[in-house]
Amino acid sequence: MVMVGAGAIGSFYGAILKRAGCHVSVVLRSEYDVVREKGFSIDSPLGDLSYQPDAVYRDGETLEQAPDYVICCVKVLPGVDRGALLKPWVGEHTRIVLIENGIDIERAVADVFPANPLISCLAFIAVSRTEPGRIEHKAFGQLTMGTWPDGISDDCRAIAALFEAGGINIKLSESVVAERWRKSLWNTPFNPLSVLAGGADTVTMLDTEGGEALVREMMAEVVAVAAADGHPMPEDAIDKNIAGTRKMPAYRNSMALDYLNGRPMEIDAILGNVVAIAQQHGVAVPRLETMRAALAMRDVQAAKDN
């Protein structure tokens, strides 16, 4: 296995594969020296998952023998060409696995590797990097996965079995695109809203006057876009999402953490692509459009200020 991008998600799921007995290599950028020297230190309710990867590479190195699986865990950002990033590590028979948030994020990779099997995964986990090479896994960890654009191939079952052997619950889905819409029902409202509210957690967003109503309205827009795109959701999907979120302790999502740490945010993957699909289908999404424009302004201003 080669993990391309081993921040919070890549290093955590790399640890899981290591527990399953896999040979796990990582491709790193800023953390190359630290991880080469000390490995990853991972605090987790599953136990101490700290490990030394079998090999640590820099971006752009090459391998004599291509791996069976390349697992892409970088943020989905407009300036990041994931196809180019993966290229050195993907051979003729390599299966590509994405563990990343967002809607319609597979196409850019599939276009570069049309002949390689592509497995798309959604992570339901709270994990973050606290310092270089140090990861804090707070809760959850389930992966939902399927072959892109649909079906469950043997390759998909094989990698799912490895994650399960490492202690992770897996949901296999015949339609990973529908699963992305279901996750988007949560991420598309909550992630941008938390940023525009200055890094608000879930309890603040739901309990502030007008907060839950706004989240529900944004969710209704996502439901309408998903349905127009061929992925209708159950009628109680919004109620269930709100009730589920209310049961969780106050939680800051990955975009809120990026914002608070001055890192680029996945605005297009999580919100912009939903707005673009709404426009293709002629679905009105005034709240999502407003959020997208306001977040884009924040990004532009941050770039000017830094």
Ligand SMILES: NC(=O)C1=CN([C@@H]2O[C@H](COP(=O)(O)OP(=O)(O)OC[C@H]3O[C@@H](n4cnc5c(N)ncnc54)[C@H](OP(=O)(O)O)[C@@H]3O)[C@@H](O)[C@H]2O)C=CC1
């Ligand atoms: N964290 C979480 O709880 C959750 C995250 N997700 C999703 O998972 C995905 C990954 O997120 P997360 O792990 O949190 O993000 P992180 O920022 O923690 O990690 C991203 C990693 O990608 C690396 N990277 C980026 N560009 C390159 C490059 N050119 N070469 C080598 N490495 C590169 C970064 O390196 P560097 O440090 O040098 O920038 C970093 O190690 C995102 O799509 C996110 O939305 C989904 C659910 C929960």
Ligand SMILES: CC(C)(CO)C(=O)C(=O)O
């Ligand atoms: C659903 C959640 C909150 C964690 O899995 C997430 O996707 C995020 O933090 O962006």
